[in-house]
Amino acid sequence: MNKISSAKEEQLLRYLDGELDAAEKIILEAEIQSSAVLKTRLEELQTVRLFLIRKATLETPSRNFTQKIMEGLDNQPVRYLFSPRKGLLLLIGVIIASGIALMLLTNGVFDETNTSLIVDATPFKNKWIQNPSISIPFNGKILVNGIIFLNLGLAFILLDRTILRPLFQRRTSAGF
C-alpha cells in the first residue's frame, strides 16, 4: 500500500490533534506500527504541525502602540464607498455613457422638441375615465441634457471620493 486515502490522512490529523477516542487511537496506532507508509506520513504531518506551532507566536507591538491609538481616537475612520479600482471603472462607465448621450444629442436624435409620452391606462377605464390614453408632453433634449448634467456631477463625486481623496490622504500619511 503506497497511497494513503484522504480518510486515513484525516484520521492521522485528528490523531495528532488528540481528537480520536481511545478505541480509534489503539486501532490506528496498531496500523501505524505495521505500515511504514503510514508511519512516514504521520512523521511528515507531525513535522508540519510542530512547524506551525513554532510559528504561531504572538507578536509584540511597539511600546507606544496604545498611546498612538489614544491620540488618534479623534480621527474619524475614512469610509470609501468604492475601492479606487472600482471607482475608476465606474467613472469610466459614467464618462462613456455621458459621451454617448452627448453624441446622440449633437447628432439631433433628441431634436424633436415636443414628444408625447402616451401611457395606456386601459385597466383604469370606467365610467369616470372615458379615454384611457394619457398623453404627457416632454422635451427630449432637456431631459437628456439633465441626464448628462447629473452624470457629470456623479463623475465629479466619484473622481473626488474614490481617486483624488484617497490618493492625497495616502500621500499625506506617507509624509509622516
Next chain:
Amino acid sequence: MRQRAVITSEEEYLLIDRILAGERNLYATLVDKYKSYAYTIAMKILENRPEAEEAAQDGFIKAFHYLKNFNRQAKFSTWLYRIVFNTAISYKRKTKPAFQSIENSIIEYSVRADHKIEQDDKQIFLSQAMNKLNEADRLAIQLFYIKEFSMEEVAEMMGQNMNTIKVRIHRARIRLADELKGILKQEAATL
C-alpha cells in the same frame, strides 16, 4: 504572559458601557488587553511590521468609533479581530507586493545551506511551502495555530463558515506535508 485573563467578559461589557458614556481613557485597557493579538493578525496578513502596526492601530480606532454598534451577543474580541482583519486586508490591497530579487535569494540559500543543520532545512522549506499556499488557506492555518483562536473565531474573523475554514486548514496541512515529502525525496536522491 497572557494579558487576556485580567478582566472578565462581564467586566469588559461594563468597561464598554463606561467608554460609551464618555470615559474614553478606559479604552486604553481594552487596547492593552488585545493589542498583541490584533497586531499578530495584522502581521500574518501584511508581513511587514510598520504596516501591520498601522493597520492594527487603525482597526482599534475604527472599533472605538463603531463601539456603539457592537452586538453583545458576540465576543468583543471576535468583533474587534474581524475589524482588524478587514482593515489589514484593505491595507494589503492598497500596497503593491514587494519586489524580491531572485539573485539575492539564491545567494542567501547557498550561504545558509553550508551552515545549517537538517532540522533548520525543513523549517526553511516549510516556510517556502507556506508561501505557495493560497492566501486564505495560509491565513486560516496561521490563525488557527495561534492557540487563543478557536476554529469558530477564525471563521468569524475571516467572514467564512466553519466548514470552509475546516477544509482550508486540512488542505493546507496536507499540502505542506506533501511539499515536505517532495523535498525529502529530492534530498534522498541527491545523497
